Amino acid sequence: MPVVQTEKLSKIYNLDSMPVHALQDVTLSIEKGEFASIVGPSGSGKTTLLNMLGGLDMPSSGSVWVNGRELSGMGDRQRIQFRLWNIGFVFQHYNLIPVFTAWENVSFIMLLQGRDKRAIEHRTNQLLEEVGLGDRKHARPAQLSGGQQQRVAVARALASEPRFILADEPTANLDTKAAMNLLDIMARLNNDKSVTFIFSTHDQRVTQRARRVICMVDGKIVGDERHER
Amino acid sequence: MKTLVILAWKNIWRHPARSGALLAAAVSGLWAGVLTIGIMNGIHELRMDYLIRNELAHVQVHHPEFLSMGYARHAILEHERIMAWMEKDPRIDSAAPRTLAEGMLHSPVKASGVRIRGIAVDSESRLTNFHDNMVEGQYLSSDGQFPVIMGASLADMHNTQIGERVVLVFDDADYMLTAAAFHVVGLFHSPSKTYDNHTVFVRSRDLAELLAGQTVYHEIAALLYDRNDAQTVTADLAARFPEIDASTWYELSPVLRTLLDIGGFASFFITMVIMLALAFGILNTMLMAIFERIHEIGMLLSIGMARARVFLMVLMESIILTLTGAVAGIILAWISIWHFSRTGINLEMFGRGAQEIGWSKIMPVLDSSGYGMIFLIVVVISISASVYPAIKATRVNPVQAVRERE
Numbered sequence: 001m002p003v004v005q006t007e008k009l010s011k012i013y014n015l016d017s018m019p020v021h022a023l024q025d026v027t028l029s030i031e032k033g034e035f036a037s038i039v040g041p042s043g044s045g046k047t048t049l050l051n052m053l054g055g056l057d058m059p060s061s062g063s064v065w066v067n068g069r070e071l072s073g074m075g076d077r078q079r080i081q082f083r084l085w086n087i088g089f090v091f092q093h094y095n096l097i098p099v100f101t102a103w104e105n106v107s108f109i110m111l112l113q114g115r116d117k118r119a120i121e122h123r124t125n126q127l128l129e130e131v132g133l134g135d136r137k138h139a140r141p142a143q144l145s146g147g148q149q150q151r152v153a154v155a156r157a158l159a160s161e162p163r164f165i166l167a168d169e170p171t172a173n174l175d176t177k178a179a180m181n182l183l184d185i186m187a188r189l190n191n192d193k194s195v196t197f198i199f200s201t202h203d204q205r206v207t208q209r210a211r212r213v214i215c216m217v218d219g220k221i222v223g224d225e226r227h228e229r
Numbered sequence: 230m231k232t233l234v235i236l237a238w239k240n241i242w243r244h245p246a247r248s249g250a251l252l253a254a255a256v257s258g259l260w261a262g263v264l265t266i267g268i269m270n271g272i273h274e275l276r277m278d279y280l281i282r283n284e285l286a287h288v289q290v291h292h293p294e295f296l297s298m299g300y301a302r303h304a305i306l307e308h309e310r311i312m313a314w315m316e317k318d319p320r321i322d323s324a325a326p327r328t329l330a331e332g333m334l335h336s337p338v339k340a341s342g343v344r345i346r347g348i349a350v351d352s353e354s355r356l357t358n359f360h361d362n363m364v365e366g367q368y369l370s371s372d373g374q375f376p377v378i379m380g381a382s383l384a385d386m387h388n389t390q391i392g393e394r395v396v397l398v399f400d401d402a403d404y405m406l407t408a409a410a411f412h413v414v415g416l417f418h419s420p421s422k423t424y425d426n427h428t429v430f431v432r433s434r435d436l437a438e439l440l441a442g443q444t445v446y447h448e449i450a451a452l453l454y455d456r457n458d459a460q461t462v463t464a465d466l467a468a469r470f471p472e473i474d475a476s477t478w479y480e481l482s483p484v485l486r487t488l489l490d491i492g493g494f495a496s497f498f499i500t501m502v503i504m505l506a507l508a509f510g511i512l513n514t515m516l517m518a519i520f521e522r523i524h525e526i527g528m529l530l531s532i533g534m535a536r537a538r539v540f541l542m543v544l545m546e547s548i549i550l551t552l553t554g555a556v557a558g559i560i561l562a563w564i565s566i567w568h569f570s571r572t573g574i575n576l577e578m579f580g581r582g583a584q585e586i587g588w589s590k591i592m593p594v595l596d597s598s599g600y601g602m603i604f605l606i607v608v609v610i611s612i613s614a615s616v617y618p619a620i621k622a623t624r625v626n627p628v629q630a631v632r633e634r635e
Contacts, residue, residue: 056531056628080536089531091528095528097236097529100236108236109532112232
């Protein structure tokens with residue numbers, strides 16, 4: 001069963017009373033363990049598709065299934081709860097809680113899930129080690145570099161043990177070294193632990209590492225290639 | 230919940246200057262407000278205590294028609310039984326009977342309308358502190374013939390001095406005009422000039438003899454150990470002696486009633502002004518905090534934080550911030566009131582005016598229910614003022630909020 005799939009997904013925005021077709025009949029299926037990137041020029045619908053896959057936005061028509069459950073059939077409260085347990089997010093601007101340390105940022109989502117305190121401590125330490133920040137766990141976001149913050153964000157996304165992770169332009173604000181470091185970590189997690197990653201990006205560094213590249217133009221999928229890496 | 234409290238606490242200190250300003254406003258506002266209410270209560274207590282301890286007492290008994298008609302014949306028939314009952318009642322500290330008449334005071338220079346208060350010297354001295362108001366001569370005693378004490382200002386008006394005689398004229402119990410000469414033995418100076426100019430004190434036995442040729446009392450005043458018992462004591466008196474009219478100090482004195490009502494309203498008004506200012510402070514601070522953190526709230530909603538938890542988080546920030554300030558302010562006020570209730574606030578700085586009305590020192594007072602009520606109002610206000618920002622936070626669209634930063 002695919003972890004996420006869409007069926008004739010369309011999204012129409014009304015800008016100044018003019019309908020804008022952000023997505024048009026997008027049908028897509030992502031299997032567990034994929035390392036997929038959605039590429040395309042600005043305005044092609046990458047972020048809109050990612051928002052739909054994450055249940056952050058609702059389609060005008062069509063449907064999204066995550067692990068066999070249709071998101072559009074859920075209410076707002078249900079979708080938030082569903083995201084908490086099933087979907088991980090990595091944002092372009094990291095979006096960490098600035099008053100929390102790296103450790104607190106990672107553990108926070110597990111506290112929201114109501115997990116056992118000892119399990120949270122163990123998993124948080126483990127995740128921070130995995131992203132190479134075991135020695136910076138008491139640092140606040142402002143004390144970390146952009147690359148380090150994004151690695152904390154990856155650890156946070158993994159913390160809830162989601163079915164897949166959505167990463168919107170994760171390397172856009174990183175220099176090459178930090179971006180490559182981040183991609184190495186994500187590729188390792190994908191290889192070793194079959195973590196499913198779906199990126200939206202127009203960064204060639206990401207595209208070159210992806211095993212599947214979905215190309216979008218004007219809200220439509222115009223290409224879907226798989227690569228052996 | 231613990232996580233939300235920790236997050237709320239950390240969020241508060243994200244902008245120490247801004248939170249500190251609101252905290253300082255809450256502390257100083259509550260401190261000043263509670264202390265002001267305490268001082269006002271102290272002034273009311275002072276005024277109330279003065280009137281009760283100098284004239285009114287807590288409970289008074291009259292013939293049912295005396296207060297409205299004022300005739301000498303409207304005397305209390307069962308005064309002995311009532312006095313005996315009062316002496317036995319454990320709620321009553323002391324009681325004194327009074328003989329009263331309205332009349333004219335004549336001196337060689339002029340005549341003035343006066344209320345003549347005939348007192349039983351010993352029991353009246355136990356009941357009231359009026360003897361402390363003597364400024365010249367001496368208080369009434371059982372010695373001498375027809376002694377009278379009068380206000381110093383009234384004596385001035387009549388160009389009368391200690392040892393001289395004045396004539397009191399009044400209607401007796403048969404409505405016959407009666408006159409008698411009294412010797413001025415003392416002059417008093419009370420906080421009320423009006424009272425001084427229209428009141429004279431004589432011995433009850435002298436006045437009763439002139440009014441009716443026998444012992445008559447028009448008023449029995451009783452001082453209680455606890456003024457809150459006044460209502461039950463009057464009810465008991467009315468039940469036991471149906472032919473008399475028993476009233477509490479609150480019913481008898483329109484001045485005290487007005488003072489208490491105004492005091493209550495003023496305290497409420499002060500509290501509400503402070504609370505309103507606090508509410509706008511909270512609203513402004515929390516709205517600013519929400520607008521600044523809109524992308525962060527969007528992220529929290531994205532990763533799966535329920536809107537109800539976002540609502541609670543904002544509410545907690547506001548409540549923690551306000552209550553910290555309020556508790557500190559109330560504790561400071563409590564310490565100030567405790568301190569000044571022991572040392573008193575000296576009113577000499579306000580000149581002789583305050584002293585002339587008997588307010589030399591104010592002892593601020595606020596009971597635990599007063600503190601509790603103010604604290605409760607702070608809680609309600611802080612919750613109410615943060616509901617709107619909290620709702621605003623829950624309505625954040627995560628997609629737009631996260632995108633706004635880009």
